[in-house]
Amino acid sequence: MSMLKVENIYKSYGSCEVLKGISFSMEQHETKVIIGTSGTGKSTLLKCINQLDPPDKGKVWLEGKEITNPKTDINKIRQKIGFVFQDFNLFNHLTALKNVSIGLEKVKKLEKEKAQERAIKELQRVGLEKQAQQYPAQLSGGQKQRVGIARALAMDPSIILFDEPTSALDPELIGDVLDVMKSLAGEVAMLVVTHEMGFARNVADEIIFMEGGIILESGPPKQMFKNPKMERTKQFLGKISTLYGKE
């Protein structure tokens, strides 16, 4: 059984239908990258998965449990689904350390010392143990995002959803964040919405190309980059490669 299974998701905002039947599945420790033009519902799809913005139709299963079932305790499931935001959304009133430990303390009910110990470990993992006592306003964008990743990791998620994690960063700072993400590949499942083609090509097990609210094509990076089936995929990848560099 797949770890994550998404089945026939539909989502509309008013009269605008954003997702028109999305289905895919992910195995443990797999990395999948979702690409596509803006406004095709990539971010919406991520929010439909963790029920931040529940889908109108369709089902989502995580480790055999149906998340979309209203009887499921969504707060419990969400602990298993990390989320990294485009604009970080760190808790502004808490230090980097506290940002990482708060979920352990308040949700997993760990003792304060244990939670902080774990938080330090996660900050080390993303290379920010020195910044532990700084507040988000004192961190650079790249550092903020790495704290965001550490915050997600601390909860021991089965999967982390990344919603354009590097789009709000200066080009110089993107590398640090991508390096952290690369180091996670194979340790935890990742579903990444991004325009970083280098990351998609080198790290992803599969690339999903979305357009107009559906999955147009998906496959391993080699196949997608070298000989995509659809003309549109080729066109998109060609365009974005010239924009973002080929690596």
Next chain:
Amino acid sequence: MSVTFLLTIFSIIVGFIIGISLSLGRVYGNKIISIICIGYIEIFRGTPLLVQLFIIYFGLPAVGIALSPLHSALLGLSLNSGAYQAEYLRGSIQAIPSGQMSAARTLGMTKMQSIKNVILPQSLRISIPAWSNELIYLFKYTSIVSIIQVSELTKEGELIASRNFRYIEIFLIIALIYLIFTFIITEIIDRVTKKMSIPGIGLQIKTRPKLS
């Protein structure tokens, strides 16, 4: 004097509890709760405090609830302050970006946990300046309850002056007392604000983010 302090401290605290409940109800409650909260706030902000005090002190006995002047004053000031504090707090709650709530929920926090651990600690800090205004207003507006015979600072002054007819001197002294304490309160709040301040939240007082 002590009555003035009792009135101020009691009303600001009870008003704060009322205010926080109303603002949360208004922002996060369902439609019915939200409408009730808005109704309360609009009624208490839309009518004069003096009229509210008269209704409590002179009106309630008609329905069998007779309160002493002091109790009437405590009740009136608290209810009134609650409505104002609710609006200050609502403003600061709504000033928190929605991403903060999303982030808290993605960690698995319930709505209540998110409000308690993420939203309120930030919005309360933002609301300190407006809130301190309310405290100072309240401190001065306690003088209004002298009309329903509560012997607080202003009423005491009036009593003394009516005995020796030195109205100007007495009331200048009373004014000075209010002024001094207002100044002290402002100073205390400033210090608390500085102590509680966190880089990036609310007003920044002489602290600059240092990038490393």
